[in-house]
Amino acid sequence: xxxxxxxxxxxxxxxxxxxxxxxxxxxxxxxxxxxxxxxxxxxxxxxxxxxxxxxxxxxxxxxxxxxxxxxxxxxxxxxxxxxxxxxxxxxxxxxxxxxxxxxxxxxxxxxxxxxxxxxxxxxxxxxxxxxxxxxxxxxxxxxxxxxxxxxx
Amino acid sequence: xxxxxxxxxxxxxxxxxxxxxxxxxxxxxxxxxxxxxxxxxxxxxxxxxxxxxxxxxxxxxxxxxxxxxxxxxxxxxxxxxxxxxxxxxxxxxxxxxxxxxxxxxxxxxxxxxxxxxxxxxxxxxxxxxxxxxxxxxxxxxxxxxxxxxxxxxxxxxxxxxxxxxxxxxxxxxxxxxxxxxxxxxxxxxxxxxxxxxxxxxxxxxxxxxxxxxxxxxxxxxxxxxxxxxxxxxxxxxxxxxxxxxxxxxxxxxxxxxxxxxxxxxxxxxxxxxxxxxxxxxxxxxxxxxxxxxxxxxxxxxxxxxxxxxxxxxxxxxxxxxxxxxxxxxxxxxxxxxxxxxxxxxxxxxxxxxxxxxxxxxxxxxxxxxxxxxxxxxxxxxxxxxxxxxxxxxxxxxxxxxxxxxxxxxxxxxxxxxxxxxxxxxxxxxxxxxxxxxxxxxxxxxxxxxxxxxxxxxxxxxxxxxxxxxxxxxxxxxxxxxxxxxxxxxxxxxxxxxxxxxxxxxxxxxxxxxxxxxxxxxxxxxxxxxxxxxxxxxxxxxxxxxxxxxxxxxxxxxxxxxxxxxxxxxxxxxxxxxxxxxxxxxxxxx
Numbered sequence: 144x145x146x147x148x149x150x151x152x153x154x155x156x157x158x159x160x161x162x163x164x165x166x167x168x169x170x171x172x173x174x175x176x177x178x179x180x181x182x183x184x185x186x187x188x189x190x191x192x193x194x195x196x197x198x199x200x201x202x203x204x205x206x207x208x209x210x211x212x213x214x215x216x217x218x219x220x221x222x223x224x225x226x227x228x229x230x231x232x233x234x235x236x237x238x239x240x241x242x243x244x245x246x247x248x249x250x251x252x253x254x255x256x257x258x259x260x261x262x263x264x265x266x267x268x269x270x271x272x273x274x275x276x277x278x279x280x281x282x283x284x285x286x287x288x289x290x291x292x293x294x295x
Numbered sequence: 296x297x298x299x300x301x302x303x304x305x306x307x308x309x310x311x312x313x314x315x316x317x318x319x320x321x322x323x324x325x326x327x328x329x330x331x332x333x334x335x336x337x338x339x340x341x342x343x344x345x346x347x348x349x350x351x352x353x354x355x356x357x358x359x360x361x362x363x364x365x366x367x368x369x370x371x372x373x374x375x376x377x378x379x380x381x382x383x384x385x386x387x388x389x390x391x392x393x394x395x396x397x398x399x400x401x402x403x404x405x406x407x408x409x410x411x412x413x414x415x416x417x418x419x420x421x422x423x424x425x426x427x428x429x430x431x432x433x434x435x436x437x438x439x440x441x442x443x444x445x446x447x448x449x450x451x452x453x454x455x456x457x458x459x460x461x462x463x464x465x466x467x468x469x470x471x472x473x474x475x476x477x478x479x480x481x482x483x484x485x486x487x488x489x490x491x492x493x494x495x496x497x498x499x500x501x502x503x504x505x506x507x508x509x510x511x512x513x514x515x516x517x518x519x520x521x522x523x524x525x526x527x528x529x530x531x532x533x534x535x536x537x538x539x540x541x542x543x544x545x546x547x548x549x550x551x552x553x554x555x556x557x558x559x560x561x562x563x564x565x566x567x568x569x570x571x572x573x574x575x576x577x578x579x580x581x582x583x584x585x586x587x588x589x590x591x592x593x594x595x596x597x598x599x600x601x602x603x604x605x606x607x608x609x610x611x612x613x614x615x616x617x618x619x620x621x622x623x624x625x626x627x628x629x630x631x632x633x634x635x636x637x638x639x640x641x642x643x644x645x646x647x648x649x650x651x652x653x654x655x656x657x658x659x660x661x662x663x664x665x666x667x668x669x670x671x672x673x674x675x676x677x678x679x680x681x682x683x684x685x686x687x688x689x690x691x692x693x694x695x696x697x698x699x700x701x702x703x704x705x706x707x708x709x710x711x712x713x714x715x716x717x718x719x720x721x722x723x724x725x726x727x728x729x730x731x732x733x734x735x736x737x738x739x740x741x742x743x744x745x746x747x748x749x750x751x752x753x754x755x756x757x758x759x760x761x762x763x764x765x766x767x768x769x770x771x772x773x774x775x776x777x778x779x780x781x782x783x784x785x786x787x788x789x790x791x792x793x794x795x796x797x798x799x800x801x802x803x804x805x806x807x808x809x810x811x812x813x814x815x816x817x818x819x820x821x822x823x824x825x826x827x828x829x830x831x832x833x834x835x836x837x838x839x840x841x842x843x844x845x846x847x848x849x850x851x852x853x854x855x856x857x858x859x860x861x862x863x864x865x866x867x868x869x870x871x872x873x874x875x876x877x878x879x880x881x882x883x884x
């Protein structure tokens with residue numbers, strides 16, 4: 144099998160191409176869709192906060208009404224926080240491991256999912272290891288990258 | 296006796312006669328189009344005949360042989376270029392379809408169609424394109440596509456495939472193998488792939504539920520991967536050539552970017568495989584909530600003998616397998632993205648269709664699958680479209696296990712002349728959650744997006760690219776015709792990776808009185824189980840005709856399911872449990 148993702152990132156050059164193409168060469172009226180206005184982003188880096196606390200519980204199978212995936216209940220100075228790690232964080236060869244009582248630092252955004260408040264975790268630091276759970280737009284990362292420490 | 300004057304006269308008469316034939320009475324030519332090589336017993340197909348050089352009406356009378364057992368036509372006479380619905384007989388055999396000029400009965404055209412019984416190895420005869428996407432044993436998303444040649448007797452005599460996951464890409468690899476189809480259309484295909492480096496080690500098994508001799512739903516059914524996809528007949532009577540792949544195409548693919556974050560791409564491109572060029576196009580990219588719009592040019596190769604070719608769009612690399620000239624199953628594998636989906640023609644090959652807001656008119660069903668900031672995402676629904684506005688709409692959304700059922704009212708849409716446009720859903724709690732800003736790409740109004748070889752029902756529609764900051768995905772919009780449904784259905788459901796990994800099942804069921812019973816083959820995170828008992832229930836939503844709620848039971852597991860009827864033979868399914876996210880299809884047999 145051929146290896147993927149081994150080369151130059153071409154998409155940056157594509158973006159440049161989009162800018163560099165002469166206006167006359169584009170068929171803007173006929174070929175460009177009118178982009179719909181997206182709903183307000185629920186995950187914005189500008190709204191990220193950092194929380195520190197101790198792990199109270201690790202819930203690997205979320206109860207009904209909660210987001211699918213692992214939840215960590217963290218006791219912070221402001222109260223208990225339901226932190227969502229998704230389905231990949233505790234998988235893979237460098238999977239995140241947590242124990243009750245362990246001190247953690249979370250970076251993410253507090254939001255509402257269904258009827259529940261939940262903290263969408265982008266990074267979690269346990270000890271000296273920083274695990275990236277989501278990308279900067281809030282989307283969960285697959286295990287191969289999510290399990291790499293120090294990638295935040 | 297001097298014979299020269301007579302000979303000269305005969306020559307003149309002959310010459311005049313020939314000249315007369317050539318100038319005022321050219322031969323009448325009749326051409327039958329859209330005739331498949333194989334049909335299942337009782338299956339219907341739309342046929343058309345065009346007549347040229349007929350100074351009269353050009354009407355066509357339809358008949359077939361053997362006359363007592365060759366099926367039926369409705370209507371039996373069509374105008375020049377008009378269509379008739381041919382329904383195959385109940386018994387297997389060979390029939391000859393004859394189109395006769397109604398005003399010149401000596402002018403005919405004919406095609407021969409093989410009628411195969413429902414549920415037999417003979418149902419798979421000829422070339423078939425398969426496509427599936429799911430999760431392999433590396434835990435990574437993967438895509439597999441290819442063409443297999445089935446001999447009607449249980450043998451895959453030849454073929455080739457491409458296989459891509461996050462780590463590597465393989466193909467084209469030659470394939471051979473075996474298959475078995477039972478009486479109810481369920482079966483198995485085992486492929487021996489000439490590549491031992493594949494996660495499967497070179498042996499792939501697929502479970503199949505055929506809906507006809509030309510279409511089926513599939514899952515990979517082994518310990519190396521689980522996935523869901525399709526199997527479609529690739530007509531070879533008129534081979535797919537580079538000239539078949541010319542015109543404007545809409546496309547949409549869904550997958551990951553190089554940082555393993557969700558990404559989806561789509562757009563409209565002008566492809567000419569005859570010249571090898573992609574003259575123009577616009578690609579929209581939603582890379583984990585970051586939308587981009589890119590003008591592209593590129594190149595395209597014509598299909599090989601199995602319908603495989605490649606398309607390059609300014610560095611984006613696609614491998615396709617052509618079901619027909621207008622339907623290209625595709626995998627994108629390049630330095631930036633790993634994704635799968637399809638290109639669909641927007642009009643007759645060689646043409647560039649023209650669209651407007653009125654191109655969407657009437658009632659439609661839709662679905663989308665992908666990812667949001669909450670996790671996996673599925674949505675299905677229905678709406679009425681007219682003059683740039685959606686109304687009387689309803690949708691069910693499963694957003695990372697958060698389920699919503701809400702209405703879609705007075706939502707706008709646009710559709711430009713090239714078929715590229717946008718559609719806005721409410722987006723928000725109690726509505727459609729993270730799904731709001733959709734880009735849409737219209738397809739050929741005569742093309743069936745769910746079953747390309749079936750042109751009798753459900754034709755037309757558009758592709759969806761979710762362009763939200765909170766959600767990424769792709770889907771379909773297809774015309775909806777609600778009403779009674781009964782009989783046998785193939786069923787497929789794909790549960791996206793959750794705490795327990797991905798799960799897929801495919802099988803066959805009989806529906807009566809709103810209840811389904813049957814069996815399915817289940818691949819639960821690479822643990823397979825055959826002939827698992829399956830049952831389902833439906834309760835009509837009295838407020839939203841076409842929407843049904845109910846449940847599936849597969850072995851010991853039960854799932855809440857919402858059904859959106861596409862037509863009497865097709866349903867979109869969405870799993871509305873809090874512990875799973877999934878969607879799938881019911882398609883009549």
